[in-house]
Amino acid sequence: TTNTSSVSDSPLTVESMEDNPDGGCHIYRNGYYRTGISVVEGILEVNIIQMMSIQMTESQAENSLVDFVVTCQGSLPTDVCTVVSDPTCQVSKSMVCDPVFVTDECLLTIRRAFEEPGTYCINITLGDDTSQALASALISVNGGESA
DSSP states (O other): OEEEEEOSSSSOEEEEEEEOTTTOOEEEEEEEOOOOOOOOOOEEEEEEEEEEEEOOOGGGTTSEEEEEEEEEEESOOSEEEEEEEOTTSOSEEEEEEEEOOOOSSOEEEEEEEESSOEEEEEEEEEEOSSOEEEEEEEEEEETTEEO
16 A cells, blocks of 8 residues: 655545555545544552551461552543562562442552462452553562561
8 A cells, every 4th residue: 555645725535545466457546634632541550558467367378368449630530450460570470350339439449369478469359441550569478477
């Protein structure tokens, strides 16, 4: 396809030629092109403001649960993804994505389970139809407790 454009008194003239490989025919199109651009704010910033270990009974102690309290600036998110990685943030161990319903203020509590004690890198991504924003933290999980 070959595209050429010329600017005259009209906004924009676009001329294109397309080769048809089956018969060697050419199609010529002339016309005008206009578009509009919408600027959206998007999710500007994500912060993990608190990490809390959830106390469980002895019978429930096979997984450690941690609540992450997250805030954001800008537009309201529609989904949240959490990636749990090794302490260097290089090797991903698990990823969980969930839809969220935020109506007024961007303040979320996200609960995640950890199968074994250790130090983990946590990446929390909030997203909507037009943007994403990320916050990261290191967390140490010690058999039902976190620091």
